[in-house]
Amino acid sequence: MPEKTYILLAEDEAALGQIVKESLETRDFIVDLVDDGERALRLFQEKNYEALVLDVMMPKKDGFTLVKEIRQEDDSIPIIFLTAKSQTNDVVEGFSIGGNDYLKKPFSMEELIVRIHNLVQRKQLQKSSDIITVGGYLFNFPKQTLQFEDDELVLLTHREAHLLFHLIKNKNQVLDRSLILNKLWNSDDFFAARSMDVFISKLRKKLAKDESIQIINVRGYGYKLTY
Template identity: 40%
Template sequence: MENVNKKILLVEDDLNFGAVLKDYLMLNDFDVTLAKNGMEGFEKFKKDTFDLCILDVMMPYKDGYTLAKEIREKNNEVPIIFLTAKSMKEDVLKGYKAGADDYLNKPFDSEVLLMKIKAIIQRKSSDVKAEQVQFEFNIGKFHLNSKLRFLTFNNEEPIKLSPKENELLKMLILHENDLMPRELALTKIWRDDNYFTSRSMDVYIAKLRKYLKLDEDVEILNIHGEGFRLVVKNKVSV
């Protein structure tokens, strides 16, 4: 569970205002994707996963309500906040019917928006249970629990793994007996592929080899210039 910034999709046709708001939100540790109309907003929505959408109502090509309905068809969970200059009751109701979580009239105070964002994201982030990813693996006589970052050998006292050790081992296991390309680990785990991250990865391979020595049937092999391969010998069928 990494502490990754929450992602916000901001759709606003006023480019100046949009840029200012984007900067403000980014200063407050959100990842912001800005789209300048409903059309573009929907395209960007489909291509990524967001924790929150902030939609301007009045936009060319496709207004905020229409966009909200399209978003709701794809995703019934993501919170939506409308920004609007209107304060007419009909429009507000229309917004709620389109699936809004909140409504804000322009001009508004940026701190207030920030509070609302935090309140809304907090409510939703309780549904973290979506993290139904696999986190338990067996490899030779080892068992890896990658949620607790524990590597257990033969029911002995578990070895505690660091986050990077854990991620790297998991990725090797997912490619068991097959090539795990250097580049893959570097881009996924180190989020950068250069000389230094590559050296760093070597250090971690060395650490993992040390742990895995306990089981002589488990080994990390290098494929020169390509990557690594986790092999398990003498595998018994169950």
């Protein structure tokens, strides 16, 4: 059987959203459908999608605002905008904030499917260079997975993956606490800092099978990864 592609579809027109979802599901996609930007962001942060298909005009959080926030957490996931807007400046804005493609309503389902496949396949071509060795673990940043030797894959959340990626980039150096809080949490206040401490604890547990790996708390400055 063909491998299925897991995507998030955010569309506030109920009838259109259901039609697109059902059409994609007949073509080897698994689709989560939401009708507002806030729910889309929550699902994005909770799950591991291979592509996002987002309406621009949505309640609670529009597509452009949503993508600006998503790109702070994940700069590589393929994103396609769906919109009734046709002005050139809207198209330019969509690409400038991190969209990879743009379809104007009404659109052909076949065209949408081809565009999703092209973007996903383009990203998969980078797969071999995306795997980072961390002690005895293999860390796949785009797929947000960890694997210790021949064990099963461990899934990371978006923030866990990005936090680990930045720790690795600064291996044996202190990762500035305020810098990473502002980058991943958009704030360095008390509540964001406590949230980051929780994520660090989760990462320690997920890396615990290799005793050489340590995430050291450098009090007053940040964290340092050693292995």
